[in-house]
Amino acid sequence: MKTEEYNLKEEIKEEVANALRNGIDNEGCAVFRVMRKEHYSPKGKAIILNNDFYEKIIYKCNLCRACGDGLCDSFQKARRVLVLKDKEMNANKEMIDNLKRTGNIYGIQE
């Protein structure tokens, strides 16, 4: 495991454990309201991260901060860990590739 990955994981674990103890507002989450399953909720994702599962479900978050201020930062860090673990989303890779090639994320060439 890379040092950066290890450090990020430690940070995330601390943050999500704290958020879980302090209570998380699931009802405000737009993703959860549509999907209606516990693992899509901010609390569910926090539990997943707290148990060291780094899965693509972490990408299913709008980063809208409806669940509280702290958690979205942790989810963003978790995405960084996924990138370091080569579990990045194809769409992300494509966007970065487009940006490098054409200067915009959609790949529109002038």
Place this chain on the structure above:
Amino acid sequence: MMDKNNSYELICYNTDDSGMFGEASRVVFPRDVEDVIKIVFDSQDLVPRGLGSNVVGGCVPSNSVVVDMKNMNEINFDFKSEIVCVGPGVTIKELNEKLKQINYEFPIICNGTIGGIVAMNRPGLMGGYGNIKEWIEEIEFVNGRGELTKFGKAEIGEVCGLEGITGIITKIKLKVIPLVERSASIFQSNDIEEVFVVAKRLRLEKHIVMLRFYSPYFSKLLGFPEKYHIIVGFDNQNGRIKGNDYADLFNKIRKDYYKIYEKGYRDSEDPKFLFEKLKEFVLFLNKFNVPYSGDLNLGIIYSFFNDDLKKKEVVKMIDRMNARPGSYGVGLKRKKRIDNLQKKIIRRVKLRHDPFLKFNKGKLIDIEHDSAEENKDIKKDLLKIDSSLSPNKGMKKSIEDAQLEEVGNVSMKDNLDDRVDKKLMDRILFNKEDQEESNK
């Protein structure tokens, strides 16, 4: 309906807001009544779950199949009877968003799905509207034999408040009311006597639907001065805080517990007392420096702890004062609080609807364990009768009882009302002077 669960999916269903952990063997997501009936036939140990906002371990599984009800979220409104028919997976927030579009509302405001709130028979934030049981017209549920059953007002007690041990709720008919423009006033004081005198008077007001009480420390966390506060909610425009300010205040109160959790007070108790006993309990909490909030309409005091020793002392006091569980329910955490008579009644109801013991094992009562315990209690009672035949022992017992009563008695003065200046209170709370001036 029966999804194949990943290990990370199952982990999310192992716990609820209580912080207790169990183990879910599988999670199922029924979409309609047929799915629920099939699940009941197919599985032995079932734990129905809504939002998992329970703080007493009400939906913690023990190697059970978790029935996630959130997909049963249909809402149908009947204008004629002003009754809304909802699935158990609808949250109060979602219901009120829908109802708001047609200028109606459901006034029991709390976190959770309607199924969960009905199962726990929880009150809302505005205690003046009572518990959810008072708003139910009809409940439809699937019992342990897999039969779909409908209960009207007279029988809802066999499902509502029994924490999901008798069946899985599949549909609820609720009364709703036309949208109300509410307002609020804030009463603050340094004197606890004054707080209870004012509260006693306010409880009699017809249009007051919320009496939210905060200790000085809790008030400080909410951004108020460090004094006792009562947030007085009106179902009309008599309060001083209106419109957007009222909405902001209400949101602040709605999420008040986050503020206290942040400070490390993560454990809480919710005893419910008669109004006359509230002051004694509050003074006791002050003595131990325990922060608290309360619903003075319902007589519930929520005390928060960051220390097990303090909690032990407070729980002892709660037991001594014979308080009932307020709004959190019993779940796994507080089974000891139920007395034997209640246990007997609950067991009978449970066995009537769930003879194969399929639902929510270990919640509210332990059926196998309890029958043995009950026999012990009967033996104890018999021994007591024997010992009371000896005169000295009987006298000792009565002395002990008398001492206990003395400790538990309330020294409330009932003539406190005279000390309040009614005009002053009208001005502070009801905005009456302003109204009179504007009338002039």
